Amino acid sequence: MTPRTKTAAEAAQLLERHGVTAPPVPVRKLAELERVKVVGRPFEGNVSGMLVRKGDQAIIGVNRLHAETRQRFTIAHELGHYLLHPHKKKVVDEVRRDFRDDVASLGIERSEIDANAFAAELLMPQAFVTQVHADLIDEGEEPETDQFVSHLADRFEVSRDAMSYRLYNLGLSRQI
Numbered sequence: 025m026t027p028r029t030k031t032a033a034e035a036a037q038l039l040e041r042h043g044v045t046a047p048p049v050p051v052r053k054l055a056e057l058e059r060v061k062v063v064g065r066p067f068e069g070n071v072s073g074m075l076v077r078k079g080d081q082a083i084i085g086v087n088r089l090h091a092e093t094r095q096r097f098t099i100a101h102e103l104g105h106y107l108l109h110p111h112k113k114k115v116v117d118e119v120r121r122d123f124r125d126d127v128a129s130l131g132i133e134r135s136e137i138d139a140n141a142f143a144a145e146l147l148m149p150q151a152f153v154t155q156v157h158a159d160l161i162d163e164g165e166e167p168e169t170d171q172f173v174s175h176l177a178d179r180f181e182v183s184r185d186a187m188s189y190r191l192y193n194l195g196l197s198r199q200i
Contacts (some may be wrong), residue, residue, distance in 0.1 A: 028054055031138050034192055035145035047152050048181040051099045054146075055084055060106055064088035073098035077104045082106055093183040097143050109135050118128030148180050148190045156180075159179055159198055 055062050060082045066089045073086040084102040086095045165172050177187040191197035
């Protein structure tokens with residue numbers, strides 16, 4: 025199984041496990057159902073969020089100063105770390121911390137690539153995006169317009185940029 029397939033499968037299993045069948049995905053609730061506490065705090069600098077683990081406990085800290093769509097992606101990203109990388113040993117005083125910052129979005133480290141892919145798969149599952157995309161076209165909306173992408177982004181409660189990348193990666197758009 026490729027890393028991409030693993031992230032998609034893990035996101036799909038999480039959605040199925042908790043009965044999520046349509047957008048928007050309740051990412052905060054999913055974290056709580058997985059026994060991961062989500063706490064909003066103002067962070068300085070470019071930190072969007074972090075995952076802190078101590079023993080069996082896990083907390084996702086999310087920068088409450090960021091837009092709600094960014095917070096949702098950050099929570100999904102950190103939940104990806106929690107589910108995909110439980111064995112990784114990054115420990116400070118017996119506490120593991122993973123930070124989501126500008127470096128995380130560069131796609132340099134495998135674990136960050138995986139967590140970003142997981143977040144996209146979780147918040148914008150292919151089946152959901154394909155269905156809503158088709159529904160909008162059936163309603164007469166013109167695909168690949170700013171308004172079309174905005175409607176999809178609003179429906180999934182993600183940023184326009186995140187939706188543009190997802191549409192492109194799913195082959196539903198020729199532009200980012």
